[in-house]
Amino acid sequence: MSRVKDEYQKQMAAFCEKNNTISAQDILSRAKNQPPTEEKEKVVEFKPKKSKGMVWKAAIPAVLCFLLVGTTTLAATGKLTNIFRSIFQDEKTAEIVDAGYFQEMDLVASDEKFEATVIGVSGDTANARVAIDIYVKDEELIQGLNKIYIEAYCMSKEEYEYNLESYATWEAYGKQDEEIPNLYHVSLRTGIWIADGQEAVLEIVKIRLGGDGKPWRDHDVSLKYNIQADRKAFYLAEQQFIDFVPFEYKGRTYSLIYVISGYYETELIFRDLGAEKPPQGSDCTREEYEAWLDFIQQVVLVVDGVEYKVIPGKEHFPYYEDNTYGDGSYTHMHPYFPAYVNDDATSVEVRCGDTVYKVK
Amino acid sequence: MGMTEELFLQVYERYKNTVYSVIFNYVKNTEDTADLMQDVFISLLNADVLFMSDEHMKAWLIRVAANKCKNFLRGRKHISDTPLPEDIPYETSENNNDLLKIVLTLPEKYRIPLHLFYYEDYSIKQISMVLDEPESTIKIRLKRGREKLAKMLRKEDWI
Numbered sequence: 001m002s003r004v005k006d007e008y009q010k011q012m013a014a015f016c017e018k019n020n021t022i023s024a025q026d027i028l029s030r031a032k033n034q035p036p037t038e039e040k041e042k043v044v045e046f047k048p049k050k051s052k053g054m055v056w057k058a059a060i061p062a063v064l065c066f067l068l069v070g071t072t073t074l075a076a077t078g079k080l081t082n083i084f085r086s087i088f089q090d091e092k093t094a095e096i097v098d099a100g101y102f103q104e105m106d107l108v109a110s111d112e113k114f115e116a117t118v119i120g121v122s123g124d125t126a127n128a129r130v131a132i133d134i135y136v137k138d139e140e141l142i143q144g145l146n147k148i149y150i151e152a153y154c155m156s157k158e159e160y161e162y163n164l165e166s167y168a169t170w171e172a173y174g175k176q177d178e179e180i181p182n183l184y185h186v187s188l189r190t191g192i193w194i195a196d197g198q199e200a201v202l203e204i205v206k207i208r209l210g211g212d213g214k215p216w217r218d219h220d221v222s223l224k225y226n227i228q229a230d231r232k233a234f235y236l237a238e239q240q241f242i243d244f245v246p247f248e249y250k251g252r253t254y255s256l257i258y259v260i261s262g263y264y265e266t267e268l269i270f271r272d273l274g275a276e277k278p279p280q281g282s283d284c285t286r287e288e289y290e291a292w293l294d295f296i297q298q299v300v301l302v303v304d305g306v307e308y309k310v311i312p313g314k315e316h317f318p319y320y321e322d323n324t325y326g327d328g329s330y331t332h333m334h335p336y337f338p339a340y341v342n343d344d345a346t347s348v349e350v351r352c353g354d355t356v357y358k359v360k
Numbered sequence: 361m362g363m364t365e366e367l368f369l370q371v372y373e374r375y376k377n378t379v380y381s382v383i384f385n386y387v388k389n390t391e392d393t394a395d396l397m398q399d400v401f402i403s404l405l406n407a408d409v410l411f412m413s414d415e416h417m418k419a420w421l422i423r424v425a426a427n428k429c430k431n432f433l434r435g436r437k438h439i440s441d442t443p444l445p446e447d448i449p450y451e452t453s454e455n456n457n458d459l460l461k462i463v464l465t466l467p468e469k470y471r472i473p474l475h476l477f478y479y480e481d482y483s484i485k486q487i488s489m490v491l492d493e494p495e496s497t498i499k500i501r502l503k504r505g506r507e508k509l510a511k512m513l514r515k516e517d518w519i
Contacts (some may be wrong), residue, residue, distance in 0.1 A: 004509070004513065004518075005479070006460065007459050007479045008460070008478045008479060009478065009479055011459050011460045012381050012460060012475075012479050013373060013377055014375075015381075015384075015460060016377040016381055016384075017377070018381045019380075019384075019390045019393075020377070020380045020393075020397070021394070021396075022376075022394055022397055022398060024368060024369045024372035024373070024376075024401075026398070027368075027372065027398050027401045027402060027405075028365060028368065028405075030398055030402065031402045031405045079492070079493070079494050081416070081490070082492075083494065106495055106496075117495075117496045117499075119494055119495075119496060133494065133496040133497075135496070135500055177497070179469060180500060180501075180504075181496070183496075183497070183500060238410060331519070337434055
């Protein structure tokens with residue numbers, strides 16, 4: 001198309017020369033005669049991007065606290081802000097991007113039917129968010145369909161190569177682009193691997209397309225990316241190891257081993273060392289699962305005297321670990337509680353019945 | 361004013377076609393283009409922006425022009441009871457700008473990225489920055505815009 005380009009440039013330049021009758025002097029005169037306007041120029045401040053599309057802020061807690069009060073005067077820090085805030089209505093991630101924690105990417109994987117582009121990453125170090133655009137190449141596939149759902153693996157390269165079968169997929173629904181019907185936007189939560197700064201593999205393995213009142217259609221795919229993000233592109237979730245503090249409840253012992261204070265939520269990790277070997281293909285027996293759910297409802301996170309219960313409606317699953325590292329079989333549970341700003345909190349406790357553990 | 365007259369004259373000479381062509385691509389008539397053109401350069405005179413380079417200034421001008429056009433078209437849609445016609449007549453009598461006419465019949469979402477790609481030699485990244493759209497969106501618009509253009513050019517025996 002270089003002939004088209006050359007000819008277009010020639011024709012457009014000739015057209016401008018012929019039709020633009022305004023001189024610079026006209027504009028200067030108008031500017032001088034124009035009364036000062038009340039309306040301030042609202043458009044744009046264009047700044048060249050930094051080389052890797054990444055912006056840092058040093059004063060993290062202060063910046064985030066400032067953002068939390070809901071200011072609307074901050075300039076947008078990039079396309080990712082818009083993607084998370086406007087398309088996904090994910091205000092938390094948009095705030096993290098506003099504070100400078102993000103990394104823009106342009107990683108493309110495609111097959112005959114789909115082209116999927118990783119636009120960028122953000123989130124906190126406990127939960128990376130990956131923004132992905134999925135373009136359906138074959139328009140026949142989306143006749144009357146406007147919904148998308150994807151499943152993807154995400155883990156370290158080593159785990160991907162040797163231990164893939166131990167992992168479940170991450171799943172997310174996406175949004176259809178307002179202007180381009182065969183373009184979909186997806187925000188995928190992917191846990192710790194990408195945020196850890198190590199070489200990670202993200203593989204989209206299933207794309208489902210659906211529509212109102214229409215059955216979903218599954219497409220098995222293998223759209224794979226090697227991603228090595230910079231850790232500084234993620235808000236630091238404070239992770240505190242707790243030395244197996246036991247909480248006794250209804251004859252079982254649940255040991256607290258981690259408190260992770262992230263931007264999205266607070267994650268407590270408990271371990272049940274007395275777990276039975278679960279039935280094949282599951283992580284615990286039904287009885288144990290119900291015991292876990294009962295237990296986490298009793299746990300209270302207390303921050304500066306304010307009590308928080310486990311976030312309702314959030315999916316909480318136990319995970320079984322076999323005798324891999326010599327410390328016996330056990331199950332984990334990761335109940336989620338509301339987030340707090342660790343630097344601002346003066347007192348943090350975990351309580352269950354009469355047992356109180358002072359985290360801070 | 362934030363810029364000397366002498367510097368403004370140089371800047372205007374250098375970027376007048378860039379700004380004019382972007383605005384015309386949006387509004388497709390010379391009268392409104394002239395008004396918006398003046399608005400953009402008056403904004404430049406009043407702007408309190410430290411430009412890092414000529415490219416930075418050029419990108420700023422394109423972005424201001426694009427935003428002013430969008431606001432203008434949005435406003436016109438509000439005051440009009442009928443939808444805007446897809447093609448507003450533009451003044452030209454020559455027969456040697458047939459390609460221009462064909463490009464101007466493309467929908468705006470394809471036309472503007474294509475214009476920046478062809479006329480300004482902008483990369484996908486640069487277009488994405490001045491139009492404030494994700495690169496993937498620009499990539500797709502360019503791809504589809506070029507496909508549509510090629511179809512039209514073939515129909516007109518242009519290629």
